[in-house]
Amino acid sequence: MNKRILVLENGEVFKGRGFGSTKETIGEVVFNTGMTGYQESITDQSYNGQLLTFTYPLIGNAGINRDDHESIFPTTRAVIVKEYARRPSNWRSQMNLDEFLKEKDIPGLAGVDTRKLTRIIREYGAMKAILTDAHKNIPDLLKQLKEVRLPSNQVAQVSTTTPYVSPQKGRRVIVVDYGLKHSILHELNKRDCHVTVLPHDTQAETILNLKPDGVMLTNGPGDPKDLPEAHDMIRQIQPHIPIFGICLGHQLIALANGADTFKMAFGHRGFNHPVREIATGRIDFTSQNHGYAVDELSLNKENLRVTHVEINDGTVEGLRHRRYPVFSVQYHPDAAPGPHDGAELFDQFVESMDAWKENRNNA
Structure with missing residues (x-):
């Protein structure tokens, strides 16, 4: 060598x-x-x-x-x-x-x-x-x-440029690809979700015209502030459809609803990060990979509430919208690799889609 x-x-x-x-x-x-x-x-x-x-x-x-x-x-x-x-x-x-x-x-x-x-x-x-x-x-x-200057808007370097389908019978889910992990698709397919993956810069109108049952915003690299078009898209679709955000998707939901994000000193990267669910006090060990975090003091409490926090440093690990069927986590519930403690969040996403669809049909 x-x-x-x-x-x-x-x-x-x-x-x-x-x-x-x-x-x-x-x-x-x-x-x-x-x-x-x-x-x-x-x-x-x-x-x-x-x-x-x-x-x-x-x-x-x-x-x-x-x-x-x-x-x-x-x-x-x-x-x-x-x-x-x-x-x-x-x-x-x-x-x-x-x-x-x-x-x-x-x-x-x-x-x-x-x-x-x-x-x-x-x-x-x-x-x-x-x-x-x-x-x-x-x-x-x-x-x-x-x-040297490191590149900005890294999402454009890793996102798909062409829509594609991961077929399955059942619920129709749009996955907006900001640098997705294949394990996210596996978890959705396991739960009878027909997945259509779209590029990161897909417009809200395109997503709504496909009439999905839910939208997944994936993980990805870089600064979430480099994606203002994603903030606009989320604001337009969130009153109309359930959304689940993971990692970068979590940060984008925060920014779309008036919050701020900041660059961490060295981030969270590993598979043993303890996270507490505020409502129950339950502790999950989680897989994480991010260098930015949501600033809790910047949250508009009329829009978002914190659902999870990281035990070691107190950073925001989960959010839920107070009016719309929108929630997110900073960690990776797909657990590839890492603990499977958070896998039930995919079940919650499925339940959210089913409840939203039932309410819409009964309206």
Whole structure:
């Protein structure tokens, strides 16, 4: 393996061994605390443009299989690990991590003190970084990092540009794709939902003309304020149809209803985040991947109420509209990977669609 370096914009340098693609890459370096689920994480489009660091010391021991992809063309910029398993051992494995990253043109870096790197990110926040060959001049790389601007509106890079259908008999659900995970489609299909996936910039009129029973707003990367057209769309459809928002979809619902969002220091990325449901006091362990959060003080209490909070830092994890059949969560109830504690939210979405349809028929 060739010698490579990771250079952070604060001047820290990490030396390691390259694997996967050999290309140079720049992005925001973040960390994920999950002990499993590396394949799902790498293929999660919410990591678009990011250098993904795994805090668990050994990654790749179960290999890569055909079933656990969350997207076909992952856009994670790099994978950083303490050690990767060259010889995986799992009956479903079809290739090792190195082969997979080469296939997807994603560079990897092994032999890094990921604990130290994580502590730096926790102290200074997520920051720009470059992964490149070890012979490069450090001052030149720091100058390059200072001058580079990370892309905005990342959703346009990962959303489908063409509508498509995930067929099933039953309820008709529109999924607006902001960088969706395939596991969301699986959960809807399991509940007898015929799913039509639409691009992120689909207009409200188009959605309403399809006469769906409900609308799902998916996860995705980047700043929710980069999508003003989505805020307008949500405001137009929410009086007319049940809506369920996940992650970025949750933030978009908040912005559409007058709230504000903010960039977190290093975000929530992992599969062990405790969330409390306010109404019942129930604690769920959840899968999360986000760098922005809803500002609770900005909420218009006449429109939205908080339903869930994160126990560790008190951030908003769930919202419900007071007048319309609209609700959302910041975490990933599809649980791929991660705990299945929140899976019943899909059942609540189904119940919301059925109740809305019955009320409409009786009106």
